[in-house]
Amino acid sequence: MTFVTLDNVDHADLTVAVRAAPAFSDHVNLMPIVPAxxxxxxxxxxIVFRRGEGGIRAFVLLGLDRGENLFxxxxxxxxxYVPAIQRRGPFALGAGDAIEVDLNDPRVGAADGLPLFRDHGGDAPYLEHVRAALLMLREGAQHEQAIHADLAATGLLRDVTLRIDLGDAGGYEVGDVMAVDQAALAALSGGVLERLHANGLLRAATMAASSLGNVxxxxxxxxxxxxx
Structure with missing residues (x-):
């Protein structure tokens, strides 16, 4: 990888293609997302959760086999909706929130790519989109562990094994994940309920719980x- 800081003079005509492929880490069955x-x-x-060395992280479930993205x-x-970690494409945040681009990425300079800058030098819509994704990821990285740990501490996250029946095609079990316990969510009361409502975690937990309908x-x- 060769990351360089974007410049609207040096890179005025640079384009980047929006593509999804195994080479760009799109073909995974679990992809991390941040609470935002x-x-x-x-x-x-x-939306499910997993424990790791760094704590609890949230993921979207995209497939039933390893390396499978059905979307x-x-x-x-x-x-x-595409997770921010993929919307960022071949870009990263550098010092002072400057955006850097990996010039070795095959999407960079593609003939079917989108422009990064407008004719007058301002950010094109695609680059604005990328910047928003990068900032969301940075903000999420700062707070996600505390948010997910709080959900677990209040008893809202439970270890589950998702059992999926495909009839004649067989069945699958997705283990080593956690999900929001809807019974525990409904039973919240008193000070805990008020606190989670005030800090936004109640809404986050409710959305994560309702997402399981997408299975x-x-x-x-x-x-x-x-x-x-």
């Missing part, structure tokens, strides 16, 4: 894939 993404992600993707087809995401869509996509 819950509202949009929960409309289409199941990518023909080099593009089929969902309206049905995952099953539908997997069944269609197996039938081909």
């Amino acid at each position: 993404e819950f509202e949009e992600a929960q409309r289409e993707l199941p 990518v087809a023909d080099g593009h995401w089929t969902t309206r 049905d869509r995952l099953i539908e996509l997997k069944t269609l894939k197996e039938a081909r």
Whole structure:
């Protein structure tokens, strides 16, 4: 990788293609997201949690087999919402919030790419989109561990094994994950309920819980894939 700081003079004509492929880490069945993404992600993707060395992280469930993303087809995401970690593309935040680009990434300079700068030198819509994703990821990294630890401490996260029946195509078990316990969520009361409502965690937990309804869509996509 060769990251350089973007400049609207040196890189005035630079374009970057928006593509989804295994080479760009799109083909995974679990992809990390930050709490600020819950509202949009929960409309289409199941949200689960996992424990790791750094604490608890949130993920969207994209497939049932390792390396499987059922929401990518023909080099593009089929969902309206794409996780910020992928929306950032071949970019990173540098010193002073300057945006850096990996010039060795095959998406950079592609003929079908989107411009990064307007004719007068300002950021083009695609670069504005990338900047928002990068800032969301940085902000999320600063607070996600405390948020998820608080959800666990209040008893809202429980270890689960998602059992998925595909009929004649067999079944799957997705283990080593946690999900929001809807019974525990409904039983919240008193000071704990008030605190979680005041700090926004109640809303986050509710969205994560409701997102599990999207497992049905995952099953539908997997069944269609197996039938081909």
